[in-house]
Amino acid sequence: MPMLEVSDLTVRYGALEAIRKVNFSVEEGEIVALIGSNGAGKSTTLRAIVGLVNATQGVTRFGGRDITALNAAARVRNGISLSPEGRRLFGRMSVLDNLLTGAYSVSSRSTIKTMLDEIYDLFPRVRERRHQLAGSLSGGEQQMVAIGRALMAHPRLLMLDEPSLGIAPKVVAEIAQAIERLNKEKGLSIILVEQNARLALRLSHNAYALEHGEVVRSGRGAELLADPFVQKAYLGV
Ligand SMILES: Nc1ncnc2c1ncn2[C@@H]1O[C@H](COP(=O)(O)OP(=O)(O)OP(=O)(O)O)[C@@H](O)[C@H]1O
Ligand SMILES: [Mg+2]
Numbered sequence: 001m002p003m004l005e006v007s008d009l010t011v012r013y014g015a016l017e018a019i020r021k022v023n024f025s026v027e028e029g030e031i032v033a034l035i036g037s038n039g040a041g042k043s044t045t046l047r048a049i050v051g052l053v054n055a056t057q058g059v060t061r062f063g064g065r066d067i068t069a070l071n072a073a074a075r076v077r078n079g080i081s082l083s084p085e086g087r088r089l090f091g092r093m094s095v096l097d098n099l100l101t102g103a104y105s106v107s108s109r110s111t112i113k114t115m116l117d118e119i120y121d122l123f124p125r126v127r128e129r130r131h132q133l134a135g136s137l138s139g140g141e142q143q144m145v146a147i148g149r150a151l152m153a154h155p156r157l158l159m160l161d162e163p164s165l166g167i168a169p170k171v172v173a174e175i176a177q178a179i180e181r182l183n184k185e186k187g188l189s190i191i192l193v194e195q196n197a198r199l200a201l202r203l204s205h206n207a208y209a210l211e212h213g214e215v216v217r218s219g220r221g222a223e224l225l226a227d228p229f230v231q232k233a234y235l236g237v
Helices: 042-050 072-077 095-101 109-122 124-128 139-151 169-186 197-203 221-225 228-234
Strands: 004-013 016-026 031-035 057-062 080-083 157-161 189-194 206-211 214-220
Touching (some): 004 042, 016 031, 016 057, 031 042, 031 221, 042 072, 042 157, 072 080, 095 139, 109 124, 109 169, 124 139, 169 189, 169 197, 189 197, 197 221, 197 228, 206 221
Parallel strands (some): 031 189
Antiparallel strands (some): 004 057
């Protein structure tokens, strides 16, 4: 049984159907990439999975349970966490306080301590900067904090919305390495949304391409990398 299974997921914003009958699944321990151009519905899909927007149709199952009726807080408690597009940190709060906002659903102090240590181990720069205002960090460092904040919820499924957006190539490589480590060493399941399709497909086990709110291609990451349609549409080949 997949860890996450999304069936016929449809989201409307007023008259606009942002995603339409989207179907996909994530197996335990898997990295799944969602690729697609601007406005394809990638962020909407993630927001619907974590319950930040209501689906107008469809069923979401997580850990064998139908979570369609659960709100965002309950979904986070169940182990789904989102690092949103554009980072959305509190710029005038310290890095540490930003991280702690991610732990609002966690009551165990020892879990909070363990997660902080894991994040600092993953991103030593975040540890060094923990008392600095988040707004004073570089874009790449802020992205590390945003991923850290999502990890503070102690998720079983981590969803990352465009972690490479607007970040220098060297830092993108560091973040990619962190994503691989979280998956390989902690067994964390990850949904990775990227406009950098090459990066996402390279990191992922399975992948889905969205266009105008619909899934138009799916397969192993390596298969999609070699697919002429994907190469032409998303890889600039
Ligand atoms: N809050 C909203 N209200 C109305 N329309 C929205 C809202 N959020 C997104 N949309 C629209 O829904 C569609 C899908 O947007 P979404 O943000 O999910 O795409 P995306 O694939 O994440 O794009 P990008 O790569 O630019 O981040 C777009 O047409 C967008 O304009
Ligand atoms: Mg988006």
